[in-house]
Amino acid sequence: MEQKDLVEALAAHADTLNTAGATTASDLLTSESEQGLKELFGLAGRVRRALAPVRAPAAYRRKLENDLTEVARQRMRGDVQVAQPAARAEWIIGAAVALVGGIAYLLHTRNREGHDLPTTVRQRPA
Amino acid sequence: MQEQERLLVEHARTDPAAFSTLYRMYVDRMYNYIYQRTGSHADAEDLTARTFLKALVHLETFVFRGVPFSAWLYRIAHNAVVNWYRDQHRHRVVSLDELIVSTREADRPEDWTQAREQERALQGVLRRLPQERQQLLILKFSEGLANAEIGKIMGRTEGAIKSLYHRTLLDLREQLRETETD
Numbered sequence: 001m002e003q004k005d006l007v008e009a010l011a012a013h014a015d016t017l018n019t020a021g022a023t024t025a026s027d028l029l030t031s032e033s034e035q036g037l038k039e040l041f042g043l044a045g046r047v048r049r050a051l052a053p054v055r056a057p058a059a060y061r062r063k064l065e066n067d068l069t070e071v072a073r074q075r076m077r078g079d080v081q082v083a084q085p086a087a088r089a090e091w092i093i094g095a096a097v098a099l100v101g102g103i104a105y106l107l108h109t110r111n112r113e114g115h116d117l118p119t120t121v122r123q124r125p126a
Numbered sequence: 127m128q129e130q131e132r133l134l135v136e137h138a139r140t141d142p143a144a145f146s147t148l149y150r151m152y153v154d155r156m157y158n159y160i161y162q163r164t165g166s167h168a169d170a171e172d173l174t175a176r177t178f179l180k181a182l183v184h185l186e187t188f189v190f191r192g193v194p195f196s197a198w199l200y201r202i203a204h205n206a207v208v209n210w211y212r213d214q215h216r217h218r219v220v221s222l223d224e225l226i227v228s229t230r231e232a233d234r235p236e237d238w239t240q241a242r243e244q245e246r247a248l249q250g251v252l253r254r255l256p257q258e259r260q261q262l263l264i265l266k267f268s269e270g271l272a273n274a275e276i277g278k279i280m281g282r283t284e285g286a287i288k289s290l291y292h293r294t295l296l297d298l299r300e301q302l303r304e305t306e307t308d
Contacts, residue, residue: 011288016271040295051268056157072142
């Protein structure tokens, strides 16, 4: 079986597992020579059973809904300001670093100009 | 359906009741996704709350560009789980659910069947898979989503999802063989 066909067969099998269950899915197998594929189909079924869905407990769902609604109300009234301290701090630090970097570059450039100038002047008469 | 959801999200920015409706639509899916990733109800409760709080705070930044609201929520939940894994790695905590399961098994040694051992081995291997592979299997089997939807959530094409699923199953089979021969 070609690689592409294998990928498609497994995808089709997974879709069938989700809609019809394992019995129908195994009907996709047509030949005994495809034991490897059969093994993968079986594994997919095991994975699906291991990942059986769970629901949030009802009391938890209600409480979280009430809490979120209250936060939403407070935000809309302006009682709760959801600031972005981290992002703001990063911006300020970034700006400060850029400023210090700029000053350092200017000082460095000026110092170098200061050093270069006498050298040039000294060399000129020679 | 997508148009209705778009309107609901727009209302939710200024109307707590609309946000509650969105919450009720998705709370079980987010909870289940997080539970399957962490294996702990306590962590699932904590991370589900964080996911929706973050969604509430950042709702203004959500823009419909062909990606459903659920995909945006799944990404928030995914990031919450990634952070949780990072912290777990630091602290190495055994979840209460794992302890309860072990206690029950110790109480009833006759339940130590081969099938149960195989199930535990499978769950162990599933939790050790790379994050994107875990995410794919949960979205496919626990959430029952189609490849196209999974692609939107994971930012990949449908074909890439099919290929990833194929590679994941092969890898899983290999790892299970290794576990069973140990």
